[in-house]
Amino acid sequence: MATLIDGRKLARKVNQNTRKQVNLLKQHDIIPELAVIMVGENPANLLYVHMKDRMAKRLGIKSIVNHLSDSITQVQLIQIIHKYNRDPKINGILVQSPLPKHINEQLIDYQIDPKKDVDGFNPVNMGRLFLNEPGFYPVACTPLGIIRLLKEYRVRLKGQNVVIIGASQIVGRPLLGLMINANASVTVLNVFTKNLARYTKSADIIISATGQVNLLNGSDVKPGCTIIDVGENHDANGKLVGDVNFANAEKVAGKITPVPGGVGPMTIAMLMQQTVKLCKWHHNLLK
Numbered sequence: 700m701a702t703l704i705d706g707r708k709l710a711r712k713v714n715q716n717t718r719k720q721v722n723l724l725k726q727h728d729i730i731p732e733l734a735v736i737m738v739g740e741n742p743a744n745l746l747y748v749h750m751k752d753r754m755a756k757r758l759g760i761k762s763i764v765n766h767l768s769d770s771i772t773q774v775q776l777i778q779i780i781h782k783y784n785r786d787p788k789i790n791g792i793l794v795q796s797p798l799p800k801h802i803n804e805q806l807i808d809y810q811i812d813p814k815k816d817v818d819g820f821n822p823v824n825m826g827r828l829f830l831n832e833p834g835f836y837p838v839a840c841t842p843l844g845i846i847r848l849l850k851e852y853r854v855r856l857k858g859q860n861v862v863i864i865g866a867s868q869i870v871g872r873p874l875l876g877l878m879i880n881a882n883a884s885v886t887v888l889n890v891f892t893k894n895l896a897r898y899t900k901s902a903d904i905i906i907s908a909t910g911q912v913n914l915l916n917g918s919d920v921k922p923g924c925t926i927i928d929v930g931e932n933h934d935a936n937g938k939l940v941g942d943v944n945f946a947n948a949e950k951v952a953g954k955i956t957p958v959p960g961g962v963g964p965m966t967i968a969m970l971m972q973q974t975v976k977l978c979k980w981h982h983n984l985l986k
């Protein structure tokens with residue numbers, strides 16, 4: 700049986716540390732502030748945005764949720780982002796994805812000030828990540844959470860065969876950057892890959908972020924490997940499940956994340972941590 704990689708437990712630890720940092724900033728009369736923009740009524744996004752807002756408030760971070768109608772134009776959305784860019788009190792700006800089809804998401808990512816880009820989606824920050832620039836700049840929260848989980852559970856990256864399934868802007872691509880920077884040997888696959896198991900069977904670490912239920916089974920992976928499941932899917936019974944068939948994969952893997960309780964809580968914990976880090980950076984308090 701595999702060791703369970705407990706994202707809830709580590710998220711609690713990270714959040715406690717973030718709360719401490721927030722309290723220290725309060726002594727300087729500084730309150731970190733996060734602006735979350737959400738467009739439309741996607742029920743999953745409503746839930747995620749609510750969870751982010753609630754956690755921010757719990758940790759003493761000021762959180763503004765700007766819930767906009769589906770009918771908002773691209774120009775109006777850009778004006779709202781620019782307003783937050785100019786507001787010196789706001790440290791982090793997050794535009795919840797996906798956006799409605801009439802809005803060009805990539806263009807929106809260009810609008811967020813790279814200094815306030817708490818998701819790390821701005822091409823300037825993505826570029827810094829891929830060039831492994833030194834110093835602080837924001838990086839996408841889910842990949843950061845994955846690297847933090849692997850570190851906590853003593854999974855080495857250097858020289859390891861890492862397979863990433865999914866090349867999204869939010870998970871696969873920034874995770875590729877982090878993995879390259881950690882000197883891992885990385886293969887990026889997707890749902891169109893012919894014979895996925897051919898690659899996954901030789902992987903030391905598999906990260907799946909496709910949104911496809913039962914994409915991987917225990918028979919597809921190497922005994923003792925580490926599996927990180929980023930999927931947030933609903934099965935035929937409406938139950939929240941990942942991409943991996945947990946019941947049979949946990950019999951083969953050495954370490955595995957559950958869904959829920961794995962990567963999800965870490966995404967939110969890293970978002971909080973990064974908001975506070977941006978705030979310190981803006982006040983020249985980052986060591």
Ligand SMILES: Nc1nc(=O)c2c([nH]1)NC[C@@H]1CN(c3ccc(C(=O)N[C@@H](CCC(=O)O)C(=O)O)cc3)C=[N+]21
Nearest residue numbers: 747793794795796797818931959960961963964966967
């Ligand atoms: N600009 C942007 N940044 C994001 O970081 C972003 C986004 N857009 N769009 C949507 C995705 C999704 N996402 C999740 C965060 C937490 C959980 C999470 O905490 N999940 C819980 C379960 C929640 C439930 O009960 O459904 C868990 O896995 O244990 C899941 C998904 C952030 N996203």
